[in-house]
Amino acid sequence: MLLGVIADDFTGASDIANTIAKGVAPNGGLRTAQFLGVPKTAAAADVEAGVVALKSRTIPVEEAVAQSLGALNWLLAQGCRQIVFKYCSTFDSTRDGNIGPVGEALADALDVKSVVACPAFPGAGRTVYMAHLFVHDRLLSESGMQNHPLTPMTDPDIRRWLRYQTRSSVGHVALDTVRKGAEEVAATLAAKDDTLVIVDAISDQDLITIGSAIADHKLVTGGSGIAIGLAENFIRCGLATGNSGRLIGRDGPEAILAGSCSGATRGQIDVHKRNHPTLAIDVDKVMSGETTSDHVIEFITGNHGEAPLAYSSGTPEEVKAIQAKYGREEVAAKLDAFFADTALKLVRSGVTRLVVAGGETSGAVVSALDLGSLTIGQEIDPGVPVLLSDGEKPIALALKSGNFGSADFFVKALKRLKAS
Ligand SMILES: Nc1ncnc2c1ncn2[C@@H]1O[C@H](COP(=O)(O)OP(=O)(O)O)[C@@H](O)[C@H]1O
Numbered sequence: 286m287l288l289g290v291i292a293d294d295f296t297g298a299s300d301i302a303n304t305i306a307k308g309v310a311p312n313g314g315l316r317t318a319q320f321l322g323v324p325k326t327a328a329a330a331d332v333e334a335g336v337v338a339l340k341s342r343t344i345p346v347e348e349a350v351a352q353s354l355g356a357l358n359w360l361l362a363q364g365c366r367q368i369v370f371k372y373c374s375t376f377d378s379t380r381d382g383n384i385g386p387v388g389e390a391l392a393d394a395l396d397v398k399s400v401v402a403c404p405a406f407p408g409a410g411r412t413v414y415m416a417h418l419f420v421h422d423r424l425l426s427e428s429g430m431q432n433h434p435l436t437p438m439t440d441p442d443i444r445r446w447l448r449y450q451t452r453s454s455v456g457h458v459a460l461d462t463v464r465k466g467a468e469e470v471a472a473t474l475a476a477k478d479d480t481l482v483i484v485d486a487i488s489d490q491d492l493i494t495i496g497s498a499i500a501d502h503k504l505v506t507g508g509s510g511i512a513i514g515l516a517e518n519f520i521r522c523g524l525a526t527g528n529s530g531r532l533i534g535r536d537g538p539e540a541i542l543a544g545s546c547s548g549a550t551r552g553q554i555d556v557h558k559r560n561h562p563t564l565a566i567d568v569d570k571v572m573s574g575e576t577t578s579d580h581v582i583e584f585i586t587g588n589h590g591e592a593p594l595a596y597s598s599g600t601p602e603e604v605k606a607i608q609a610k611y612g613r614e615e616v617a618a619k620l621d622a623f624f625a626d627t628a629l630k631l632v633r634s635g636v637t638r639l640v641v642a643g644g645e646t647s648g649a650v651v652s653a654l655d656l657g658s659l660t661i662g663q664e665i666d667p668g669v670p671v672l673l674s675d676g677e678k679p680i681a682l683a684l685k686s687g688n689f690g691s692a693d694f695f696v697k698a699l700k701r702l703k704a705s
């Protein structure tokens with residue numbers, strides 16, 4: 286294994302696994318596998334890039350640091366020469382963490398400084414300019430992310446936001462330096478004394494320049510965009526052979542579960558509703574125990590072949606009201622358990638194609654399914670690949686970040702998950 290990734294959630298893990306497996310033309314990317322949690326055994330010998338998916342984005346800081354260091358040790362034991370700490374392209378975190386504390390702990394463990402921090406993902410509209418994060422043409426704090434149920438992003442100045450979370454100062458490399466090329470970026474980073482350095486990037490070419498500048502950095506942090514050029518570094522120097530990705534999938538009964546409350550997911554649900562059976566999960570009734578996963582199973586199994594979708598996704602007002610009634614963590618924990626239980630029963634009942642919307646929700650589902658490692662297949666939409674679990678009865682999965690995907694994502698994903 287050459288390149289190791291520690292991802293703070295499961296959709297984020299498949300996002301960056303997709304980027305690394307895809308690489309850049311004409312060489313393509315690395316042979317990539319996604320692991321669900323820190324594996325207990327060694328990876329297969331032919332894996333060139335390993336992505337360890339954690340569910341550490343919103344857990345207490347100390348636990349996130351401990352889990353990330355556990356993942357680091359496993360990846361180093363597999364031979365990785367470079368480690369990426371992958372977090373969200375919308376920098377999902379609170380003033381307490383977890384991006385800063387985990388980034389600093391990894392930097393300390395690897396004894397490095399001037400570590401790049403760049404959440405830019407231009408393909409999904411995320412750009413960083415003057416250390417401010419934009420989502421398409423809006424500042425982060427006006428993009429809808431200010432209403433996120435767990436990590437409301439109210440400050441677009443990510444240098445300032447990160448500084449709340451760190452022990453040491455946070456540096457910045459501006460776009461004009463990036464535009465001067467890889468050597469200038471490398472020299473500018475080398476002259477810095479900060480542990481973490483926000484680097485501006487507004488295009489894929491900027492990310493390729495940064496990737497080339499940090500080819501010999503032991504630690505890199507960012508969104509999936511920061512990995513655009515990293516596979517190529519290993520291919521260029523002959524350590525990896527290059528791989529153009531492969532078509533994988535599985536036929537069989539399908540289900541769509543959505544726990545994301547993002548504007549993009551709610552829009553996709555509205556589009557899906559027009560022509561497909563949908564079930565709105567009443568969160569209040571889930572909290573009181575009146576609605577159980579059996580309601581969802583009955584609905585999904587009664588609608589196989591019609592792309593059935595069950596969702597808890599609510600508007601910002603609905604989310605606020607339910608959180609005020611029961612508490613933010615309590616609602617999230619209950620819904621995680623609800624979706625996990627639902628997914629487990631669905632797979633036991635024969636579902637082989639599963640689409641999940643939402644990072645926390647995907648983490649809960651995939652952890653419950655205990656799928657081990659996943660192979661990365663073709664891209665469905667930017668940041669969302671087809672995933673296929675190992676074993677005798679594989680499941681084809683699409684784990685969609687709340688904010689990703691086109692309006693018709695759900696139908697498109699179910700089609701791409703098919704083997705035929
Ligand atoms: N109607 C709702 N009210 C309150 N919280 C909700 C509701 N539906 C889902 N949630 C919670 O909101 C969070 C959404 O996070 P996540 O699944 O990561 O989506 P995203 O990818 O959009 O961030 C989860 O913790 C989920 O349990």
Ligand SMILES: O=C(O)[C@@H](O)C(=O)COP(=O)(O)O
Pocket residue numbers: 294296297298300301372373374375406508509643644645668685686687688
């Ligand atoms: O970087 C991104 O935007 C995604 O890969 C990601 O991490 C998404 O997180 P969720 O929106 O919580 O799914």
